[in-house]
Amino acid sequence: MARVRLEHITKRYEDVTAVDDVSLEVADGEFVTFVGPSGCGKSTTMETVAGLTRPSEGNVYIGDDEVTNLAPKDRGVAMVFQNIALFPHMDVFENISFGLRLRTYDDEEIRRRVEQAADVVQLEGMLDRMPDELSGGQRQRVAIARAIVRNPDVFLMDEPLANLDAKLRVHMRTELQRLHRELGTTIIYVTHDQAEAMTMSDRIAVLNEGRLQQIAPPLTCYNEPANRFVAGFIGSPSMNFADGELVADGLETDNFRVDLDPGEVPGVTVGDAVTLGVRPEDVHIASAAGDLPAVTAPIEARTDVLEPMGDEVFVYLLLAEEAGRSMAEDPATASDQLLMSVTPDTEVHEEQDLEVVLDRSKLHLFDSASGEALRHGLVERSEPESGETSKAG
Amino acid sequence: MSDDHETTESTESDGNSDDPLAERWRQARRITDGGQPAERGRERDQDAPHAFLLEDEDDAELDRGPFQQWVATSISNPKRAYRAMFYTATIFFLLTTLFPFYWLLMVALTPEGQQQDIILTPNGFNPGAFIEVFQTLPFHWYMFNSFVIATASTVVVLVVASLAGYAFGRLEFPGKTPLMLLVLIISFFPPAAFFIPLNDLFNTQFFALEPITGDGTLYNTPGAMVLPLSAIFMPLAIFILTTFYAQIPDGLEDAARVEGTTRLGALFRVIIPLSAPGVATAGVLTFIAVYNEFFFSFLMTDGQPENWAPILEGILGYQGQYEVMYHLMAASSIIGVIPVAILVIVAQEKIVSGLTAGALKE
Structure with missing residues (x-):
């Protein structure tokens, strides 16, 4: 067990910079997930920890030792790969014991530890099978057993569940959490699936285009995203964004306005471009929003498409008159659309005109130019009518 | 019921002389048959418009020799032709590669001094070589x-x-x-x-x-x-x-x-x-x-x-x-x-x- 520290890691390939000045520290026994879209550098960052890639700049520390130039075998790390990477010419026992057999353990010790590892991942009785005789989930367990059998200081998992079917993935997710609780080993986990990141980790490191965007506990990333990218990436469906301009007494977007005191928003002045972000569950139908302490002025909208999910219904709202095209696009990018999530018993149907309000305490403001978060949650305002009048004028 | 109706309809349209494709098949058949009337064929072509063309067991003997017959079956069943080609090629290569060995063996088995005209059998038998x-x-x-x-x-x-x-x-x-x-x-x-x-x-x-x-x-x-x-x-x-x-x-x-x-x-x-x-x-x-x-x-x-x-x-x-x-x-x-x-x-x-x-x- 050990902590892992990355100091200003940069990895350049001939024409691209895969990882750009990433610094972070993973505490002993912590479960940290690197999450981000494809090509964001998360796997490369992990490979620098494993030693499979040497960073162009920066240092890697495991425990108290600098390991930047050490070979992977000397780092005390174990890794589970996306493609599982079991050795096809070896049976399960040989696969699990591969690392042990390379070191000087006697046969009895090897057998004991392999059986113990197989026990942890519930693979008893399968030690003499070949990998191609196993199901996807069993192969994944063999890969995990191979990783835990050496008692590594750090566990690296590179999208270990990506090749499994959806049901098995959820199951293995809970198993991995159980494993982490039992072993208490430091785990660095890479995924592009934010659901995996949210459910399993102690902290999430969100990466985009090789840069670390935010490293924080899952709910902090969800409730107080550091910038517009994190806000849009974490959460499904993703946050609504509306580009607007800060005016003397509020924020004016193309289709609605939100009253606020510009002094509330640090770092910007009147006239600056500010993006408003609001999650689908913080959009409410005006008539049903009575019990919320503070809401924005009602916004006129027309429902477009409903997506009943069972436990909730996603309602696609059109804000502008001429809107109605390009619904297939990501609602987060279209500022004249709004995605609302309501309970299934809400009476709403397609092509219905209605008024919606936004929960003021759950609004997020971002600097449109830099994308940095300016403020999460606006203070209460007592005169909800003012928005209506100024909009009319 | 409705299914039955549909089937009848489609059969009718297949046999329909308005269909240009079916008409062409019939023409082709007349040519290959040497102009023989094809009453039976016409009946058959209603369910399989072109299967009858070259696979006519009944009157094949009348106007086709064995080679023509073989060609006809090969066209309707190309796998036969490929198999024949495969065997031809295999036999050819086996012959060209194995015959020298065979001949070497014949030379080896022929006693010394009698090697003049070995063709396919040794002149004598001398495994002692x-x-x-x-x-x-x-x-x-x-x-x-x-x-x-x-x-x-x-x-x-x-x-x-x-x-x-x-x-x-x-x-x-x-x-x-x-x-x-x-x-x-x-x-x-x-x-x-x-x-x-x-x-x-x-x-x-x-x-x-x-x-x-x-x-x-x-x-x-x-x-x-x-x-x-x-x-x-x-x-x-x-x-x-x-x-x-x-x-x-x-x-x-x-x-x-x-x-x-x-x-x-x-x-x-x-x-x-x-x-x-x-x-x-x-x-x-x-x-x-x-x-x-x-x-x-x-x-x-x-x-x-x-x-x-x-x-x-x-x-x-x-x-x-x-x-x-x-x-x-x-x-x-x-x-x-x-x-x-x-x-x-x-x-x-x-x-x-x-x-x-x-x-x-x-």
């Missing part, structure tokens, strides 16, 4: 020499080509393509072009070699054949192994390295075992090529078995100043082929089993 071969010359010694030379060359080629194949197949480094092209170019050189400088080199005395070879030269040692022959057959092995090693998923190598091997360890523990068919192919090809090689084998020794002369010198040894013992040359050629034949049969099984095991499924 296969024994005589070993009595006249120490032929087993020549065979042993060849075996050692071929094995040594194969080992050298496989080890060096494995390292080269790993580098070319799995690493990115500047100058990779030019280097690969250089290997390719060298493989195009005629081996004879190297002979004179090499022969000169191998006849030069080197002090360092004295403890090993006695006189300090490589002439009359296996080295004089292993070194040039390994180099000559190396490019082919490099190409074969490069393609195989390049196909092993990176994840497997990474896994091995994280588990505790070096890159070299991963090559020998994971990549080479998984490329067994490729390694076997490269090995067998090299072994056979070296075993069969003529030029260097003939010129790099003085032809004495104790000086590592290979099998070739043994076979040529039955050709004396005053007589040529063709039956012994034939018998020794057959004996010389046997180890290679066994190797090919064994290795072929290995190659096939390696390919069918689907070893690379992740």
Whole structure:
């Protein structure tokens, strides 16, 4: 067990910079997930920890030792790969014991530890099978057993569940959490699936285009995203964004306005471009929003498409008159659309005109130019009518 | 009910003379039938518009000979034609490859002095030639020499080509393509072009070699054949192994390295075992090529078995100043082929089993 520290890691390939000045520290026994879209550098960052890639700049520390130039075998790390990477010419026992057999353990010790590892991942009785005789989930367990059998200081998992079917993935997710609780080993986990990141980790490191965007506990990333990218990436469906301009007494977007005191928003002045972000569950139908302490002025909208999910219904709202095209696009990018999530018993149907309000305490403001978060949650305002009048004028 | 109705309708439309395709089939049929009326065919074409065309069992005997009949069935059932072509080709190749062996056997079995007009059977029967071969010359010694030379060359080629194949197949480094092209170019050189400088080199005395070879030269040692022959057959092995090693998923190598091997360890523990068919192919090809090689084998020794002369010198040894013992040359050629034949049969099984095991499924 050990902590892992990355100091200003940069990895350049001939024409691209895969990882750009990433610094972070993973505490002993912590479960940290690197999450981000494809090509964001998360796997490369992990490979620098494993030693499979040497960073162009920066240092890697495991425990108290600098390991930047050490070979992977000397780092005390174990890794589970996306493609599982079991050795096809070896049976399960040989696969699990591969690392042990390379070191000087006697046969009895090897057998004991392999059986113990197989026990942890519930693979008893399968030690003499070949990998191609196993199901996807069993192969994944063999890969995990191979990783835990050496008692590594750090566990690296590179999208270990990506090749499994959806049901098995959820199951293995809970198993991995159980494993982490039992072993208490430091785990660095890479995924592009934010659901995996949210459910399993102690902290999430969100990466985009090789840069670390935010490293924080899952709910902090969800409730107080550091910038517009994190806000849009974490959460499904993703946050609504509306580009607007800060005016003397509020924020004016193309289709609605939100009253606020510009002094509330640090770092910007009147006239600056500010993006408003609001999650689908913080959009409410005006008539049903009575019990919320503070809401924005009602916004006129027309429902477009409903997506009943069972436990909730996603309602696609059109804000502008001429809107109605390009619904297939990501609602987060279209500022004249709004995605609302309501309970299934809400009476709403397609092509219905209605008024919606936004929960003021759950609004997020971002600097449109830099994308940095300016403020999460606006203070209460007592005169909800003012928005209506100024909009009319 | 509605289903039935539909079926009837479609049958009707098939038989309908308005349908231009059906009309053309009918016309074609009339031509092939020699203008015979085709009442039965017309009935049949209602459910299968063109199956009747050439498969007409009933009136085929009237106007078709066996060859026409065969052609007709082949057109309607092309697999028959392909099978026939396959057998023709197989028989042709078997004949051209196996007949020389058969003839060699006939020559070997014919007693000395009666070899004038052997065509398909031997003039007499003298299996003793296969024994005589070993009595006249120490032929087993020549065979042993060849075996050692071929094995040594194969080992050298496989080890060096494995390292080269790993580098070319799995690493990115500047100058990779030019280097690969250089290997390719060298493989195009005629081996004879190297002979004179090499022969000169191998006849030069080197002090360092004295403890090993006695006189300090490589002439009359296996080295004089292993070194040039390994180099000559190396490019082919490099190409074969490069393609195989390049196909092993990176994840497997990474896994091995994280588990505790070096890159070299991963090559020998994971990549080479998984490329067994490729390694076997490269090995067998090299072994056979070296075993069969003529030029260097003939010129790099003085032809004495104790000086590592290979099998070739043994076979040529039955050709004396005053007589040529063709039956012994034939018998020794057959004996010389046997180890290679066994190797090919064994290795072929290995190659096939390696390919069918689907070893690379992740």
